[in-house]
Amino acid sequence: MSSSVKEISILEVKKHNTPEDLWMVIHDKVYDLTKFRSEHPGGDDVLDEYAGKEASKAFDDVGHSSDAVEMMAQYCVGELAVADRKAGGSSKKHCCGIAVAALLAGIAVAFIIRRALKN
Numbered sequence: 805m806s807s808s809v810k811e812i813s814i815l816e817v818k819k820h821n822t823p824e825d826l827w828m829v830i831h832d833k834v835y836d837l838t839k840f841r842s843e844h845p846g847g848d849d850v851l852d853e854y855a856g857k858e859a860s861k862a863f864d865d866v867g868h869s870s871d872a873v874e875m876m877a878q879y880c881v882g883e884l885a886v887a888d889r890k891a892g893g894s895s896k897k898h899c900c901g902i903a904v905a906a907l908l909a910g911i912a913v914a915f916i917i918r919r920a921l922k923n
Contacts (some may be wrong), residue, residue, distance in 0.1 A: 831863075836883045
């Protein structure tokens with residue numbers, strides 16, 4: 805994380821749990837959605853439910869548009885503190901996905917070479 809990005813603890817996020825002061829965490833980023841609450845196309849109730857909480861799964865389950873994802877940047881106030889990120893968080897999933905892809909590619913190359921050497 806660059807020094808210009810604010811690191812925010814989950815304890816700080818939990819303090820912002822009302823409709824008048826509404827923060828949440830989505831994919832290790834912290835968003836202040838207080839001003840967006842009344843404009844949310846899915847209604848304000850769904851945002852209220854996740855105020856002060858981790859909301860990545862709920863966000864992903866809805867299947868937000870790419871426009872919605874781009875719009876989120878204006879509400880980002882920082883990143884969740886590294887110590888507060890869950891073991892199965894989005895950044896770790898991404899790294900694991902790359903490792904699995906590399907492993908599978910290596911196995912495929914080994915299989916091709918082995919087969920070529922037999923012929």
